[in-house]
Amino acid sequence: MKVYFLGTGTSQGIPVIGSQHSVCKSQDPKDHRLRVSVWVEWDGFSFVVDCGPDFRQQMLTSGCQHIDAILFTHEHSDHTAGLDDIRPFFFRQGNIPIYAHQRVLKNLERRFDYIFETENRYPGAPGVTPIEVIDGKQLSFGEKFVEPIDAMHGNLQVFGYRFDAFAYLTDVKQISPVSVAKLQNLEVLVINALREEPHDTHFNLQEALDFIAVVRPKKAYLTHISHILGFHEEVQEKLPENVFLAYDNLTITI
Numbered sequence: 001m002k003v004y005f006l007g008t009g010t011s012q013g014i015p016v017i018g019s020q021h022s023v024c025k026s027q028d029p030k031d032h033r034l035r036v037s038v039w040v041e042w043d044g045f046s047f048v049v050d051c052g053p054d055f056r057q058q059m060l061t062s063g064c065q066h067i068d069a070i071l072f073t074h075e076h077s078d079h080t081a082g083l084d085d086i087r088p089f090f091f092r093q094g095n096i097p098i099y100a101h102q103r104v105l106k107n108l109e110r111r112f113d114y115i116f117e118t119e120n121r122y123p124g125a126p127g128v129t130p131i132e133v134i135d136g137k138q139l140s141f142g143e144k145f146v147e148p149i150d151a152m153h154g155n156l157q158v159f160g161y162r163f164d165a166f167a168y169l170t171d172v173k174q175i176s177p178v179s180v181a182k183l184q185n186l187e188v189l190v191i192n193a194l195r196e197e198p199h200d201t202h203f204n205l206q207e208a209l210d211f212i213a214v215v216r217p218k219k220a221y222l223t224h225i226s227h228i229l230g231f232h233e234e235v236q237e238k239l240p241e242n243v244f245l246a247y248d249n250l251t252i253t254i
């Protein structure tokens, strides 16, 4: 399994437009973060988790040529606003299967009504095949299974996804023991860590580290990072030896 970090930044991306913050002005490419997303290639299947406003650039940079499924975590724009840019994949492959909670599918249908239109479709509009994700029900792809992991982003439900020994969770603030039990024996866990200061709807760094200590994956990568967390190089030095800051275009093999 190959995991490619397409984006590792929080909602505004880093650099933030107009920001004079030293991290936003950093020359280190690891301090530049597009909106959060990951590409998972697993036994011939190609999954992209979320489809934010940087999707087009992420597909060009990563060289992704085929998508079997887009799995959505939730409906916030930093995770969904790039949906129109699936057009090149749609023109080559036909309807793109999109997996999401029913609430998220309804939200996308409202915001991207032309994509979901069944009559009098604009010829250039992309098409999707919506598939509802239900907590407790695995998604099957050939002989492979992807397990949704239910969590809370403040008052909003979100899904993370487990692919065999790899799990990807972002925009988490609370997670139930039932979901934690689904995260045993992981090689790699990806979890959000926004900044050091507490936040109402995101784990801060300490909460992410505490969560990692409970789940005990072999390795953990932090994502959905704010510029306020600090320079990549300096933050990395402070982390436990099996915890890493993810960065854009990082590729790991599991």
Ligand SMILES: [Zn+2]
Binding pocket: 010, 011, 036, 076, 078, 079, 171, 224
């Ligand atoms: Zn987000």
